[in-house]
Amino acid sequence: MDARFMDAALGLAQRGLGRVWPNPSVGCVLVAGGRVVGRGWTQPGGRPHGETEALRRAGEAARGATAYVSLEPCNHWGKTPPCTEALIGAGVSRAVVALEDPDPRVSGGGLARLRAAGIDVVTGVGASVAAETNAGFFLRIREGRPLVALKTATTLDGRIATASGESRWITGEAARARAHALRATYDAVLVGSETAVVDDPDLTCRLPGLEDRSPVRVVLDSGLRIPLTARVVRTATDVPTWIVCRADADPARAAALESAGVRLVRVAEVGAGGRPDLAAALGALGALGLTRVLVEGGGIIGAALLSAGLVDRLYWFRAAMVIGGDGRPVSGPLGLGSLAAAPRFRRLAVETVGDDALETFARQG
Structure with missing residues (x-):
């Protein structure tokens, strides 16, 4: 009972x-x-x-x-x-x-x-x-940062796009709907500046009846390169949009984005390539109250988070197709010297979604 x-x-x-x-x-x-x-x-x-x-x-x-x-x-x-x-x-x-x-x-x-x-x-x-x-809440209490879940959609050989960049659509309609349902259960959805500029995504939950469940949209954009015409900027007064940038980002760009309704999260600590340190950025998001962040960026941000040991969950949508070695890989280089250094995960669940599969993993250790 x-x-x-x-x-x-x-x-x-x-x-x-x-x-x-x-x-x-x-x-x-x-x-x-x-x-x-x-x-x-x-x-x-x-x-x-x-x-x-x-x-x-x-x-x-x-x-x-x-x-x-x-x-x-x-x-x-x-x-x-x-x-x-x-x-x-x-x-x-x-x-x-x-x-x-x-x-x-x-x-x-x-x-x-x-x-x-x-x-x-x-x-x-x-x-x-x-x-x-409540793993995200617990992590924020214990470590000061939100739980980070990396979501990706790949072919059987781990490719997210063809060599030319074509990626719509690797997975089917059912899998894309399932991804929107995932967004509805996270406090924020995060992408890097490359994804925000090139793909110009909405990053909202567009399932019928769940439109009000759209999470905070977070863009990692150290130099504020995102254009004012980007969808997430143009709709910032409708759906909360935060941009994580360097503390010394251009004041004029910062003022223009803030006038559009964007919230800037300035991070003083700088990592590789002059970008905000990822751990510090997540700490800043945790300080603002976020407990669960879904990352939907490409291979660059995924590799950076994996290398830093900051991926707590993986949602891996897999389509039954093969693109080949000239396709774009799911992750950028991790610089591993041995298998022992590879990030490891344990499988939590396997789910059939239309013609595709969704595997959910949790970080080991």
Whole structure:
């Protein structure tokens, strides 16, 4: 019973991904007499929390109920009262919590508060799924940066385009729709300046009914070379657009982009080629609250992130075609001297998407 109701709470938590940053996405199911009396998940912007939503919907039926919560209830005062006090005040008799919250403001304090109030607390049910669901939030708490997921679409021989640059479309319509669905679950979608200039993408979620789930659009553009006519710039007042640049970027260009509605994220630390240091850039994005970033750039930015050990997840769409060695590779050079130095991943899932395949990987270590 505990596992079944926790599965439901975890499913609710996943509904909030991409919409609740900088908060975690939490699902809560209230059960009394074997019947669900209330459900809730973290709402857009991070408030109200999942527990508060579930209690609101349950009303008096929450008294004596068991609360299944995908992450430790908060125990600190912020914009709203702590969820622990809401659960105690509602008369919940038992709490099944998947995982302790690593946020120092919570970190075991919520569980202790519930137990001190006489609530029977069980932990660890569904812990692995809960950890994956909020892996981005946890990474931001522990390392100060968001989770980075690299998405690519290749042929069987790992090519993303022909020698002439033709890439539309390697994968089919179903795979492209699945990629848009991925965007809806991330706080931001990131590309390099080359992709932004050459491809001029929209970087929005264009699935029917999910248009409001478009993530923040981030462009790594150290020298602000992106033209004011680029789609992401022209629509910056409609969909948030951030450009990560050097701290000494041209003031006139910066002013023009800011006037168009673009937010500039200036990074003082400089890496190879005079570009902003990637770790510092991700740290700056984390400081602004982002917890999950989907990277859709080409081989240059993918190679840079892989070389720096900054790719946490891989979404690899694979089409059943072969382009050959003269096609453009999925990654630029990594400069590896041995196999032992190669970035390694473990497969999380394999999915058939139309005529294509999607493999999901997590970074090892």
